[in-house]
Amino acid sequence: MKILVPVKRVVDYNVKVRVKADQTGVDLANVKMSLNPFCEIAVEEAVRLKEAGIATEVVVVSIGQSGAQEQLRTALALGADRAILIETELNLDSLQVAKLLAKVVGTEQPQLVIIGKQAIDSDNNQTGQMLAALTGMGQGTFASKVVVADGKVAVTREIDGGLQTVSLKLPAVVSTDLRLNEPRYASLPNIMKAKKKPLDIVTADSFGVVLQSQVKTLKVAAPAVRQAGVMVDSVDALVAKLKQEAKVI
Amino acid sequence: MAILIIAEHNQQALKADTAKTVAAATKIGGDIHLLVAGFQCGAAAAEAATLAGVTKVLVADAACYQHQLAENVAALVVELGRDYSHILAAATTHGKNCLPRVAALLDVAQISDVIAVESADTFVRPIYAGNAIATVQSSDAIKVLTVRSSAFDAVANGNAAPIEAVAQATDAGLSVFVSEELTKSERPELTAAKIIISGGRGMQNGDNFKLLEGIADKLNAAIGASRAAVDAGFVPNDMQVGQTGKIVAPDLYIAVGISGAIQHLAGMKDSKVIVAINKDAEAPIFQVADYGLVADLFVALPELEAKL
Numbered sequence: 001m002k003i004l005v006p007v008k009r010v011v012d013y014n015v016k017v018r019v020k021a022d023q024t025g026v027d028l029a030n031v032k033m034s035l036n037p038f039c040e041i042a043v044e045e046a047v048r049l050k051e052a053g054i055a056t057e058v059v060v061v062s063i064g065q066s067g068a069q070e071q072l073r074t075a076l077a078l079g080a081d082r083a084i085l086i087e088t089e090l091n092l093d094s095l096q097v098a099k100l101l102a103k104v105v106g107t108e109q110p111q112l113v114i115i116g117k118q119a120i121d122s123d124n125n126q127t128g129q130m131l132a133a134l135t136g137m138g139q140g141t142f143a144s145k146v147v148v149a150d151g152k153v154a155v156t157r158e159i160d161g162g163l164q165t166v167s168l169k170l171p172a173v174v175s176t177d178l179r180l181n182e183p184r185y186a187s188l189p190n191i192m193k194a195k196k197k198p199l200d201i202v203t204a205d206s207f208g209v210v211l212q213s214q215v216k217t218l219k220v221a222a223p224a225v226r227q228a229g230v231m232v233d234s235v236d237a238l239v240a241k242l243k244q245e246a247k248v249i
Numbered sequence: 250m251a252i253l254i255i256a257e258h259n260q261q262a263l264k265a266d267t268a269k270t271v272a273a274a275t276k277i278g279g280d281i282h283l284l285v286a287g288f289q290c291g292a293a294a295a296e297a298a299t300l301a302g303v304t305k306v307l308v309a310d311a312a313c314y315q316h317q318l319a320e321n322v323a324a325l326v327v328e329l330g331r332d333y334s335h336i337l338a339a340a341t342t343h344g345k346n347c348l349p350r351v352a353a354l355l356d357v358a359q360i361s362d363v364i365a366v367e368s369a370d371t372f373v374r375p376i377y378a379g380n381a382i383a384t385v386q387s388s389d390a391i392k393v394l395t396v397r398s399s400a401f402d403a404v405a406n407g408n409a410a411p412i413e414a415v416a417q418a419t420d421a422g423l424s425v426f427v428s429e430e431l432t433k434s435e436r437p438e439l440t441a442a443k444i445i446i447s448g449g450r451g452m453q454n455g456d457n458f459k460l461l462e463g464i465a466d467k468l469n470a471a472i473g474a475s476r477a478a479v480d481a482g483f484v485p486n487d488m489q490v491g492q493t494g495k496i497v498a499p500d501l502y503i504a505v506g507i508s509g510a511i512q513h514l515a516g517m518k519d520s521k522v523i524v525a526i527n528k529d530a531e532a533p534i535f536q537v538a539d540y541g542l543v544a545d546l547f548v549a550l551p552e553l554e555a556k557l
């Protein structure tokens with residue numbers, strides 16, 4: 001069974017981004033970039049399925065600028081076998097990304113797609129569901145447990161009220177939540193080995209997908225800042241403030 | 250112009266998020282149709298009809314919608330939705346699951362987590378865990394939006410909108426419901442509570458959450474948690490507040506033994522009043538707190554409970 005894992009290069013999760021003065025976006029100059037945490041979990045899950053003898057090949061694919069090769073190498077060091085970079089300078093919407101991925105699904109014919117539930121930059125939480133729709137596959141979103149058996153995948157999903165388990169016919173799309181696994185650290189030998197693994201680069205234009213988005217960003221502003229608060233020195237003082245000043249209890 | 254909203258319900262009753270999504274739709278303007286897709290969901294449909302601003306309730310009552318699986322609900326919404334100008338759902342796990350599937354099948358973008366409506370085509374949404382706020386304009390024929398409930402006040406009840414049955418009932422045959430484990434609690438829901446008290450890694454174990462329960466009982470508060478507390482198995486996943494958990498904005502949020510990582514703040518920094526109790530005076534949570542108490546939680550919590 002082949003597993004396809006789409007991954008994204010994003011601002012590292014420890015970075016607190018700043019909005020540009022001209023409000024056209026956030027300032028990404030000289031900011032640390034990383035593999036999106038949910039994508040890392042997706043790669044880990046695919047590699048574990050391979051180690052368990054369930055999957056035979058793990059292919060990672062990223063859509064973005066040439067710099068995303070770095071994150072693809074990270075995924076290869078974590079245990080993926082082969083990488084594809086679909087290169088574009090454009091800032092694509094989830095729909096365009098899903099359309100490109102649908103083309104990759106068409107050529108690669110994976111039995112399972114494992115994808116992060118959201119990218120921590122756009123916070124969209126859309127691509128997996130859209131890809132499932134465009135390829136006519138079932139979807140198991142926000143997975144905290146994935147069991148592949150008998151041509152099906154059972155996915156335990158984190159939902160608002162607790163947990164839900166669904167069973168999907170393969171091929172299917174699974175999107176990862178935080179508790180699915182704890183990704184390993186790449187060892188030095190594996191980082192070295194990853195440099196020799198195949199990484200194909202193709203241009204996004206070559207897929208015949210309309211890359212223009214219908215959504216225009218008019219402005220990106222900083223959020224409202226909270227007024228500085230006060231420190232209280234005792235529980236008594238806290239209760240008094242909440243009762244008399246804030247009037248919330 | 251008419252707006253279709255996917256209602257969220259458990260067959261018997263609507264989730265509070267639906268009335269807040271209707272509030273967002275009211276700001277767009279036009280007829281508002283609420284779709285209740287479920288099985289033996291007459292009671293939820295009847296409640297939907299009472300929401301102010303709703304002009305019609307559509308009910309798809311069939312076994313294939315019992316568990317509201319995304320594949321089946323999306324196919325239904327796509328069939329019904331082509332003549333609408335907007336399709337909305339709450340940005341809950343249900344809305345997030347179904348709506349992108351709808352958008353892709355309609356070949357339009359989705360705008361996630363809308364926190365303000367500027368006009369019928371322009372919306373405001375947080376990105377980068379709320380560290381930036383984007384204003385976006387859509388030229389898609391159908392605008393598909395998920396709505397962040399914490400940013401809108403629920404519409405009132407008292408309406409009596411007509412209820413219409415829709416005949417569709419197609420099982421896409423792609424997924425099957427297996428089981429569900431829902432957390433049962435007598436407390437208010439996190440996203441509906443006026444007061445929330447949350448515990449983090451500083452709580453040390455699940456048993457110690459009892460220290461929060463006594464206080465929650467006195468304040469009629471919901472109990473939340475940081476990701477670290479959930480990952481460590483202290484409490485179940487549905488209690489997580491944050492970028493990837495629940496987004497809340499209660500009147501009072503009390504963070505106990507929580508450091509205040511960006512991802513946690515993303516879920517609670519719009520609360521009206523924030524209290525932080527932490528033994529580390531340098532903890533970033535104090536930067537967003539209205540009232541900060543540097544203390545050992547194992548001393549402060551019993552005292553707080555006694556003094557309320």
Ligand SMILES: Cc1cc2nc3c(=O)[nH]c(=O)nc-3n(C[C@H](O)[C@H](O)[C@H](O)COP(=O)(O)OP(=O)(O)OC[C@H]3O[C@@H](n4cnc5c(N)ncnc54)[C@H](O)[C@@H]3O)c2cc1C
Nearest residue numbers: 449450451475476477491492493494506507508513528546
């Ligand atoms: C992609 C991604 C998504 C994430 N999403 C979320 C999310 O949705 N929600 C979320 O919460 N986190 C999320 N996180 C995790 C986040 O980065 C932090 O790791 C997490 O919030 C830390 O939880 P914590 O504050 O409980 O633990 P810690 O950071 O370990 O803080 C524990 C705090 O407890 C205090 N403490 C310890 N003992 C005591 C005591 N006896 N009395 C008083 N204080 C004490 C300490 O001083 C410390 O400040 C996410 C991370 C990533 C990478």
